Amino acid sequence: MARVRYVGPEPVTVPELGRAVEPDEVVEVPDGRYEGYVCQPANWEAVEEPRPEEIETAALPLRKAARPQKEG
Template sequence: MARVRYLGHEQVNVPELGRTVEPAEIVEVPDDRYEGYVCQPSNWEPVEEPGQAAAKKAAKPQREV
């Protein structure tokens, strides 16, 4: 899941997410819908692009025993 921050000044109902989003709130959106949010830069800003969470987990070094 990708993450975006809502930049509006008032809460907004986002039917796709099934909930209300508050100003400055960071929400998870489906990877395949990420572009639909960030293409509205006056309303949404990117926080974590699709696939970044998986890449971060994969990049963690393993502990030596």
């Protein structure tokens, strides 16, 4: 998650976070919503940008075990 600081003059309720944010408070926001905060420089400033998307290690499909070779 990314982090931003609220630089407004008085507390503000942020429905997305489900609570009020105090002036000069640093809060975590979803990476996908980070730009929605920092595009408002009168209210928010960047603290920690979203991390580059890590390579997701998708679960590989399970392979059936090889059949044992018949000796003979």
